[in-house]
Amino acid sequence: xQQQGARLLSAVLATAxxxxxxxxxxxxxxxxxxxxxxSTSLRFLSGQAVLDNKAVEDISRISEIVRxxxxxxxxxxxxxxxxxxxxxxxxxxxxxxRAEDVRKILLNENSGYLDLTNVRSYGIGPxxxxxxxxxxxxxxxxRRVEIWLRPKA
Numbered sequence: 733x734q735q736q737g738a739r740l741l742s743a744v745l746a747t748a749x750x751x752x753x754x755x756x757x758x759x760x761x762x763x764x765x766x767x768x769x770x771s772t773s774l775r776f777l778s779g780q781a782v783l784d785n786k787a788v789e790d791i792s793r794i795s796e797i798v799r800x801x802x803x804x805x806x807x808x809x810x811x812x813x814x815x816x817x818x819x820x821x822x823x824x825x826x827x828x829x830r831a832e833d834v835r836k837i838l839l840n841e842n843s844g845y846l847d848l849t850n851v852r853s854y855g856i857g858p859x860x861x862x863x864x865x866x867x868x869x870x871x872x873x874x875r876r877v878e879i880w881l882r883p884k885a
Contacts (some may be wrong), residue, residue, distance in 0.1 A: 752820055752884050761767040763809055763876065767882035770794065773862070774834060774877040778815075787877075791834065795841040796877065803811045808851040809880040810835045815871035816858035828855025850884065 746778035749855070771796065799804065812831030814823040831853035839846055863870030 750872040753857075753859055756784075756824065756856055759854070760811065760856050760859060762881055763852075763882075764811075766828070767809060767880040768878040770881065772879070772880075773873075775872065776830055776875045776877070777869070778875060779826070781826065783831045783833075784882075791837055795838065797843050798838070798842045801845070803846070803881060805884055806850075806881040807884055808838065808846065809882055810851065810853040811840070811878045811880065812853065813860065813874055813876050813878070814857050816861070816865040817862050817871065820857055823857035824855045826855075827857045828853065830877050831855055834879075 748877045772790045775866055776782060776787070777784060812827035812829070812834070813831075814827045816823070835851050835853040838846065839851055841857045843881070858865070858874065861870070861874045863873030865871055865874060
């Protein structure tokens with residue numbers, strides 16, 4: 733969480749006047765407050781919940797780590813994001829679909845290692861961008877899923 737601080741602070745300041753964004757940001761910060769982010773971001777095609785080729789490879793690598801029991805004792809938090817183009821409601825729904833698709837893949841590939849109750853998915857929409865939404869490259873970077881690990885309570 734400490735490494736993500738500047739990015740999250742920037743997002744909080746950018747959403748100060750939007751109650752939906754504030755609520756989503758508050759939920760995101762609450763869920764990640766005692767978690768650590770897995771370094772890989774899974775990318776998606778524009779307007780879709782379809783993983784790009786690199787993301788498919790990255791999920792396989794994450795599954796190898798899961799099967800090595802490196803996530804034992806942790807909850808897996810799957811956060812979906814979008815770029816900022818379009819309505820916030822549509823972006824939140826799309827980002828939730830992205831996160832849920834990754835959650836399902838992780839559960840399917842890791843049957844017996846991950847439990848339904850310990851893998852949670854969230855749609856964050858355009859909150860906490862990692863790239864500038866005014867460029868094609870920035871928007872592509874923002875269409876992602878992040879995986880965080882949090883110690884089980």
